[in-house]
Amino acid sequence: MLLTKKHGHIALFGANLIFGLNTPLSRTIIPELIDPFSLTFLRLAGSTALFWLLSLFLKKEKVPFKDIILLFFASIFGIVLNQVPYITGLSMTSPIDASLVTSMLPIITMLLAALIIREPITWLKAIGVLVGASGAFILIMNSTNGNGKGNITGDLIILSAALSFALYLTIFKKLISKYSPVTTMKWMFLFATIVSYPVLRKSIAHTDFMAMDLSVWLRIGYIVVFATFITYLLIPIGQKTVRPTTLSMYNYMQPIVASFVAVGLGMDSFGYEKIISTLLVFAGVYIVTQSKSRAQMEQEKLRKQEQQ
Numbered sequence: 001m002l003l004t005k006k007h008g009h010i011a012l013f014g015a016n017l018i019f020g021l022n023t024p025l026s027r028t029i030i031p032e033l034i035d036p037f038s039l040t041f042l043r044l045a046g047s048t049a050l051f052w053l054l055s056l057f058l059k060k061e062k063v064p065f066k067d068i069i070l071l072f073f074a075s076i077f078g079i080v081l082n083q084v085p086y087i088t089g090l091s092m093t094s095p096i097d098a099s100l101v102t103s104m105l106p107i108i109t110m111l112l113a114a115l116i117i118r119e120p121i122t123w124l125k126a127i128g129v130l131v132g133a134s135g136a137f138i139l140i141m142n143s144t145n146g147n148g149k150g151n152i153t154g155d156l157i158i159l160s161a162a163l164s165f166a167l168y169l170t171i172f173k174k175l176i177s178k179y180s181p182v183t184t185m186k187w188m189f190l191f192a193t194i195v196s197y198p199v200l201r202k203s204i205a206h207t208d209f210m211a212m213d214l215s216v217w218l219r220i221g222y223i224v225v226f227a228t229f230i231t232y233l234l235i236p237i238g239q240k241t242v243r244p245t246t247l248s249m250y251n252y253m254q255p256i257v258a259s260f261v262a263v264g265l266g267m268d269s270f271g272y273e274k275i276i277s278t279l280l281v282f283a284g285v286y287i288v289t290q291s292k293s294r295a296q297m298e299q300e301k302l303r304k305q306e307q308q
Contacts, residue, residue: 008241020257037203075188078168092154132284
């Protein structure tokens with residue numbers, strides 16, 4: 001099936017809808033009920049098994065050795081240096097601080113895309129990013145769900161995770177576009193599991209998995225199957241069809257989703273700031289999608305030269 005921008009936007013919407021539920025859900029079990037490193041290993045190993053199992057039922061793609069090496073480095077930036085620091089930082093700081101720091105991803109991605117792949121920072125794109133950011137900030141700062149104080153060390157660790165993922169979105173866009181999401185992710189998660197195991201094994205050995213009740217395992221199941229396996233199937237579709245900055249803009253959906261879930265569960269109240277924030281976030285995404293890419297700007301320049 002030929003993927004279009006429409007498919008990319010739908011995939012990114014779905015992925016960030018799922019991610020929006022993941023932060024508050026993960027915070028209910030770490031670090032009190034399960035060590036963050038042990039949870040990370042379950043995410044990596046579980047998703048690796050699911051991706052390789054799914055690949056058995058799909059047409060096999062041949063991946064040259066040089067691209068397998070590149071997928072190894074993609075797994076380092078896109079998974080290892082994103083997942084491990086994020087879950088560690090989340091266990092140290094408040095969900096509000098985590099959301100605030102993570103909302104910097106589109107700004108970081110826009111800057112890196114300009115530096116690395118020379119994607120222009122147009123006024124329209126910059127305005128769109130700022131409009132979306134303002135929506136996320138309004139919602140987060142008005143949240144009533146922040147239990148516990150933030151931690152500067154945890155915040156900086158989460159910032160490093162966002163930086164790593166922004167590098168992944170920018171540097172490896174062409175590589176990810178060459179293969180199906182299952183092919184890229186089965187290799188990336190395999191490498192991530194192998195590389196992460198020496199760091200995570202001590203926590204795994206000290207975790208009493210048998211002592212966890214059904215409610216904990218159901219939450220872990222959601223995190224592994226939906227917030228990892230499904231989302232990482234959807235994100236490559238977005239990488240294939242939309243620009244890195246546009247892709248990262250969907251990150252602003254996550255605090256909105258978490259907030260509306262809190263309202264539905266009776267943990268928060270519905271206020272005007274939620275409506276304003278939602279409108280600003282989606283307005284920001286729309287503005288960024290209307291900005292011109294480098295290819296479009298070069299085509300326009302050629303047309304003008306031909307007309308002269």
